Amino acid sequence: MIEAEGPALPRGFHNVAPGDLACVVTSLEMRQPPAGLRRLVPEGDVPVQLVRWKDCAPEKYRLLYRRVGEPWLWWSRLAMSDAELAAIIHDPQVQVHAVVDRARVEVGMLELDFRAAGTCEIAFFGLIPGATGKGLGKWLMRRALQMAWVPGVERVWVHTCTLDDPRALGFYMGQGFAPYARHVEIFPDPRVAGLLRESAGTEPIIG
Template sequence: MAIAETGAPLSSGFHALAPGDLAAVVTALEMRSPPPSLKRLVPEADVPLQLVRWKAPDPAKYRLLYRRVGAKWLWWSRLALGDDALAAIVHDPQVEVYAVADRAGVEVGMLELDFRQGGEAEIAFFGLIPGATGKGFGKWLMRRALQRAWSHDGVARVWVHTCTLDGHQALPFYMAQGFVPYARFVEVFPDPRGLGLLGDEAAQVPILG
């Protein structure tokens, strides 16, 4: 997701939202060099997961996994795109989409790396389904993400963003992996449940009215 850095800063105090809108504080984080930990050999025989590259994924298949991973956190931006618009992104040769699969071949997570901006790699989407979290698999997935991001020629910066709608552990997790926060924004957007893009997911975020 591109982060817009234009517009006047908000003034102090409370700011009312339009009915049906949500707001989130977005923190952008970056890494300017590979962390030393990437050079160390880490035994991973006990991690029952693998990354599977999805080249030119079918939009419907992509949305299904995207929703399984992100519905709880109100991921919605890709659900709002039609097939052509979505395919233009995920079929781009500079965008790499991976499914995280268990030993039975069931997809339990996703990783998307975006290299379309020269010299940069964005970890555009990164996550596991709720049943696969809390088991240390996130560190395994981040290691794989960083190995692939830094393996591309010319990459001088890897960045990611998270927001206050994500799990409370997301921001400290990224910082623990070596990312440094560099910017903060407020994003206002229509509640995707009100748009019919999601159902009654994300009970932790009440629907007003």
């Protein structure tokens, strides 16, 4: 005998199974480059630089991905096999960059995806805890947009969700992105799956 599932949920509500998480994803886009985008910031004014990681080993990539994204439960790349991950990050239309400080320590990452014709997705963008709140995010976004707006690109887009830094949505909008879509995403909790530490996403963020 099949037991009743209980009363029907009101419109707009969704069941979330035990062990799953839910978030609201907002996608934002930019249809033309901001004014003055090509103006360079003097290198001495910024204590970091971008280093292109060409053909980096999947494990090296995951270490930085985890350092940047674990507080926000980034997990999708951790669930991939080496072959699946390499097929993306070694694609000539995908650019992976590390943000490196003056001590040559990686403190952030930027990934640009040009695989869709006429489009650049800012697939991953972030700084490690402790490197935020210092103006580096604006510098990194400026560099991201300078590299994204190449001839043939007509649209640059990015997404964020309610598990990300709560300042992220406002930051993207402040940089010239406009929201165009929202949806609810339900996925297995990466901590339950063993992809992230049990304490991930619960520790205070500094910066």
